[in-house]
Amino acid sequence: MIIRQAFFEGTIHAGKEDAFRAYVAETLMPMWLAFPGIKEVRVLYNFERDEGAPSYPMVLSTMYESRETLAAALASPVRSESREATKGLLALFDGHIHHHVFDLAHG
Template identity: 60%
Template sequence: MIIRQALFDGQILTGREQEFRSFVEANLVPLWKQFPGVREVRVLFARERDEGAPSYPMVLSMAFDDEAALAAALEAPVRFESRGVTAQLLTMFEGRVHHHVFEVV
């Protein structure tokens, strides 16, 4: 199994935390669940972290059977649609988003 994660590295703008979360739940999760071949979509909202650790207020985790399924999802029209919606989300966020791909053993 392949896991692709998007780490939101930074901070949600002060006072917009609930708006950010609600936007993700209402607008993005339904799109992410439409990615072809996706087995699981998990959205993790940070609660606490070690002192001095970087801030990741949200992590998106998507599971796929294999690299071919991930590659197909990354080329799907719904992915490009979700990127446009994510651009709206990023108006509530200061930082950067980076992606990591993991293999589950």
């Protein structure tokens, strides 16, 4: 399995945490769940971290069967739509997003 994670590094605007979560749940999650070939979507919200660690208030984790399935999902029209819709989320956030792709070890 292939895991792609989007790390939201930065901070949600003060007092906008509920609006941020609602936007993810109501606007973005339906799009992410519609990615072709997607096996799983998880949204992780941080509530604690080590002292001095960078701030990741949210991590989006998605799972695919293969690298080819991931590539097809990233090339899909719904992915383009979700990227456009993410601009609304970024209006509530100061920071940047970076992506990492992992091979899920079985054991």
